[in-house]
Amino acid sequence: MRGAAESPAPAGDDELLLLRRRRASPARSPSLPSSAGEEEEEEEDDEEAPAPPGEAALSLSLRRGRGRGRGGGGPRAARTAEAAQRLRRSRRLKANNRERNRMHHLNAALDALRDVLPTFPEDARLTKIETLRFAHNYIWALTETLRLAGAARLGPPGPDGSPSPASSWSGGAASPAPSASPYACTLSPGSPAGSASEPEAWGGRCAPPPRRRL
DNA sequence: TAGGCCATCTGGTCCT
DNA sequence: AGGACCAGATGGCCTA
Numbered sequence: 637m638r639g640a641a642e643s644p645a646p647a648g649d650d651e652l653l654l655l656r657r658r659r660a661s662p663a664r665s666p667s668l669p670s671s672a673g674e675e676e677e678e679e680e681d682d683e684e685a686p687a688p689p690g691e692a693a694l695s696l697s698l699r700r701g702r703g704r705g706r707g708g709g710g711p712r713a714a715r716t717a718e719a720a721q722r723l724r725r726s727r728r729l730k731a732n733n734r735e736r737n738r739m740h741h742l743n744a745a746l747d748a749l750r751d752v753l754p755t756f757p758e759d760a761r762l763t764k765i766e767t768l769r770f771a772h773n774y775i776w777a778l779t780e781t782l783r784l785a786g787a788a789r790l791g792p793p794g795p796d797g798s799p800s801p802a803s804s805w806s807g808g809a810a811s812p813a814p815s816a817s818p819y820a821c822t823l824s825p826g827s828p829a830g831s832a833s834e835p836e837a838w839g840g841r842c843a844p845p846p847r848r849r850l
Numbered sequence: 851t852a853g854g855c856c857a858t859c860t861g862g863t864c865c866t
Numbered sequence: 867a868g869g870a871c872c873a874g875a876t877g878g879c880c881t882a
Contacts, residue, residue, distance in 0.1 A: 732859060
């Protein structure tokens with residue numbers, strides 16, 4: 637894998653989460669959480685959990701003002717309200733864990749995609765958006781190569797006049813050649829990038845010169 | 851220091 | 867009801 641410095645942070649503990657958020661690890665490879673189950677352990681109580689800023693302030697104030705059942709409906713009502721609050725908090729934390737897990741899986745898939753994409757230099761790391769864009773163009777280029785190779789085998793150049801796959805790879809308007817640097821590719825009018833519904837989204841490149849974030 | 855990228859939290863919505 | 871998915875907000879880290 638790429639950057640293994642980041643631990644999967646197994647616990648569903650808020651404290652750990654906050655720590656992880658502040659991690660100084662430059663290696664950003666998210667790596668899968670060790671298991672889906674183990675993240676949903678101890679988020680029951682909000683007693684000790686630092687909790688995110690908003691939540692923390694909210695639950696703190698609720699807890700304080702409610703202590704003796706002032707106002708509202710007496711101690712019992714206060715306890716009920718508190719229980720409801722805890723239940724909500726507990727559900728929120730569970731949802732947070734699931735969401736975190738989901739994003740980890742998404743990132744793992746993205747990493748797997750990065751692994752099969754050629755980069756130069758080899759250990760360069762594409763960003764998420766770059767990975768998606770490059771993969772899109774890369775697949776298009778490979779498909780085009782297959783198509784042209786098939787056409788070449790069948791006979792003379794097709795209606796598009798492409799003599800060989802090679803010329804398509806290296807042509808001025810072509811998509812990235814697999815043998816060349818993937819970062820050198822440009823948009824082709826015929827390429828998926830060029831015909832994408834969101835021209836802005838696909839930008840004018842397949843993949844930029846890599847940043848070294850390791 | 852500004853801007854880019856990222857992880858996480860959060861509330862809303864949809865689905866099972 | 868609970869889980870999955872999504873998008874906005876927030877804050878940290880890194881690089882130019």
